[in-house]
Amino acid sequence: MDFSPVLSVVVPMFNEEAAVPELVARLRPVLDGCGVGYEVLAVDDGSTDGTGAALLEEGRRWSQLRIVRLRRNSGHQAALTAGLRLARGEWVASIDADLQDPPESLPGMLRVALEGGVDVVYGVRSDRSADTLFKRRTADVYYRLMRRLVGTDVPAHAGDFRLLSREVVDVLRGLPERALVYRLLVPSLGFPSAEVRYVRERRVAGTTKYPLGRMIALAWESTTSFSAAPLRLATWLGLTSFLLCLLLMAFGTAAYATGAALPGWTSLFLAVLLLSGLQLLCLGLLGEYVGRIYAAVQNRPAFQVCFDSAEESHPARTTANTPSRKAFS
Structure with a gap:
């Protein structure tokens, strides 16, 4: 399908079956109201529940929903990498499926980018009261440490909710690194940027995919990838x-x-x-x-794509396990 949208929205997800209907219900009206051509890349990171089936069901009613399934669970950053490499839009936004980052902020982020002439717009959490006290404290320690080790260009309390221009995405796609931490990597590129602040909401369904072990792993990955x-x-x-x-x-x-x-x-x-x-x-x-x-x-691939609905002639009659062999490093 030859289609070049203005906006691509990448949504990494792992075991988010319960969140899929609410995600579609909030994200679709927002994007329909933007007045630009768009696509939504839902990257199923090897979910073991009914996430893939729920996405296929929603895809039958939403033609702009593009479903990408990874062969195994490769991690949040790898799933995000898959989405960035497959996205076709002039602008590429990333948002989590739990709706803690509100999709209603996306039109404002696109407007700030176009009017301000910037290549990156960070979604910055101005209020994290919806998170637990432990999560707020550990996040504060993480960003303080990263700003000290990597530099003050790293926005405080800016996760993976951001908008990137095609130029930034092409630079990211050309990097040879295997383990990518985008919340540190994107600021290090030095592209003109702006911020849009928002109030972080409670998870709409399911449980967090970043327990203490993964938070520690992210901190260690961030430290060793960007500092000696x-x-x-x-x-x-x-x-x-x-x-x-x-x-x-x-x-x-x-x-x-x-x-x-x-x-x-x-x-x-x-x-x-x-x-x-x-x-x-x-x-x-x-x-x-x-x-x-x-x-x-x-140089082994960090993830493998086994299914991409954009490459299927009749996506409504396929399954989430349909083989479409691809590998990316």
């Missing part, structure tokens, strides 16, 4: 342990010269434990970066 600070930490730890060894050597030499009795195995045992722990920590940090180099050299 952990390696510098290993350097400082190594220097500290070296200075401690010099002090222990001086102490031992002085004790031997004066004939004082050494404490025995306790001091030696503690010193060995300390130095061994520091060495293992430094090796672990180094190994994280070596592992990333190894993954980059392998």
Whole structure:
């Protein structure tokens, strides 16, 4: 199908069966009222519930809904990457399926981009009272840390709700990186940007797909992908342990010269434990970066698309598991 819309909206989703009807009910009127041609790319990230069937059902009644299914669960950022690479619009917006980021903000974001001549419009959360206290505190720590490590160009409390021009999307598509964290990567490109503030809402259905474990993984991924600070930490730890060894050597030499009795195995045992722990920590940090180099050299695809309704002649008569083999790195 040869179709070049003005706006593409990418919606990564994993096990969001209950949220699909509400998402369509709120997103479709907003986009119909924009007055521009559009498409919605619903990227099913290997859901194990009825998300794929619910999307196909909605797609029968909404011709602009394009359904993309990944062969397995590849993660939120990988699903977002798939959507960005397949989007055909002059402008590409991304929004989560849980409706915590309101789709009603999309027309305003497009208007700001067109009137302001900017390439990126960030959706910035001005009010996060709908989130739990723990989520607000950890998010605040995350953005403070990232702004300190990566730079102040990273907007505080701007997640993956944003609008990108085709130029920005083409640059992102050309990057060789395998593990992408867009909330840090997009600001680092330096394109002119603006912000649209909104009140974050409660999840419309289902449970969060970012529990504590994934939040920690995102923070670690962000740190190691955009900063060498952990390696510098290993350097400082190594220097500290070296200075401690010099002090222990001086102490031992002085004790031997004066004939004082050494404490025995306790001091030696503690010193060995300390130095061994520091060495293992430094090796672990180094190994994280070596592992990333190894993954980059392998160049294996971060995700595989097994179904794209835009490539099917009769999408209403297909299933979510219809094979349409593609792989992207």
